[in-house]
């Protein structure tokens with residue numbers, strides 16, 4: 402366990418071996434049209450260490466004979482694509498996330514104004530937009546078209562879930578003469594992107610595929626924090642504050658809030674730290690018992706006896722052992738459909754206290770899509786602007802199969818193939834999670850503990 406504060410850098414020390422080699426479509430021979438002093442350009446030998454602590458750096462050096470590092474993102478002095486002939490496309494996939502429009506806008510403005518690219522296509526409704534049978538139009542993106550989109554939540558281009566034939570996607574790229582594809586999405590999008598990149602290589606085409614990591618769950622491996630996460634936490638905090646108000650407004654009031662977070666409880670944990678009103682925070686990464694002296698219900702009863710009110714925050718992926726159906730069901734993208742832990746807890750809590758003859762007032766709030774459909778807050782807006790700019794710099798330099806990541810306090814290039822190898826989750830032995838436990842006062846909710 403490291404004794405450092407990891408907010409807002411949610412990625413613990415990386416101990417895995419990571420291939421950080423970025424593929425280039427070819428040598429860069431065109432002078433970058435950005436009029437920058439030489440020192441502002443980045444070269445591929447400028448790298449950021451993947452290890453942060455001295456011990457870990459030493460250990461890596463001993464094991465691998467070098468310090469693992471990633472390419473620094475930023476404008477290269479020479480570029481691969483001729484801006485006058487370049488055609489770029491942007492697609493957004495998966496669930497909504499605050500800030501998607503800011504990223505789209507930033508990509509369009511950087512392509513157009515910084516590089517002079519005049520053909521930018523917006524692909525409608527995720528991967529569906531590439532498939533002719535869906536009949537979705539392609540949108541021409543210009544600075545005028547995207548001028549105000551950052552004021553809106555959601556995605557200006559629309560999104561979708563569900564696999565689409567990779568060969569048809571690449572056919573569409575060929576038909577449109579696209580040279581650069583920007584894919585804004587999460588782990589699923591990056592799996593699709595990796596396959597698209599492979600099909601492009603198989604056909605011998607020179608098309609760059611650049612990913613921008615998007616998910617409110619903040620669960621993308623090798624990214625310290627994803628855009629939209631802070632906004633989602635802000636919104637979750639509003640629901641938690643309301644739950645607290647309701648809880649203190651009645652004797653034995655219980656405010657119960659469910660927030661998104663399929664496999665990673667970062668939103669629940671961060672909102673708990675931010676609001677200071679939460680007594681029990683339940684996340685997918687930490688198993689909990691409900692019944693028995695060490696379980697949630699007994700702990701809740703003790704809390705009510707002491708303080709007459711309680712607030713519980715539960716991430717949607719927590720406690721799935723209580724709510725999973727016999728036969729697993731999946732969404733169109735192959736993501737497991739979760740059982741509803743919020744409703745289950747609400748009903749079981751009511752039943753438990755009613756059986757004991759204790760009157761309680763349970764107020765259940767599920768802010769659901771509200772936390773992800775709002776426009777981005779300031780911090781995310783600034784972040785999204787950088788992500789869009791760095792994505793364009795990487796693509797114009799002919800780099801492919803990478804995502805732009807904010808990692809160890811720098812923007813870097815990470816191969817998509819590495820990013821999809823793992824999911825980032827809350828480390829329950831980290832200072833971050835222990836701080837959540839300290840701030841709620843909850844003990845590990847296990848009978849054997």
Ligand SMILES: Nc1ncnc2c1ncn2[C@@H]1O[C@H](COP(=O)(O)OP(=O)(O)OP(=O)(O)O)[C@@H](O)[C@H]1O
Pocket residue numbers: 494495496497527528561562563564565586587588589590591592593596615616617733734736
């Ligand atoms: N292994 C895969 N091969 C090809 N396409 C995939 C694969 N996994 C996911 N996709 C496609 O990528 C798109 C986005 O995937 P998904 O719906 O899982 O969202 P995501 O990118 O993970 O974002 P979110 O954070 O919202 O989950 C979907 O159209 C999905 O069908």
Ligand SMILES: O=P(O)(O)OC[C@H]1O[C@](O)(CO)[C@@H](O)[C@@H]1O
Pocket residue numbers: 496497562587616617618661662663717732773
């Ligand atoms: O209902 P939808 O739009 O498929 O997405 C819901 C999921 O998307 C996310 O927002 C991001 O993966 C999860 O937190 C949530 O479970």
Ligand SMILES: [Mg+2]
Pocket residue numbers: 495587588589
């Ligand atoms: Mg996903």
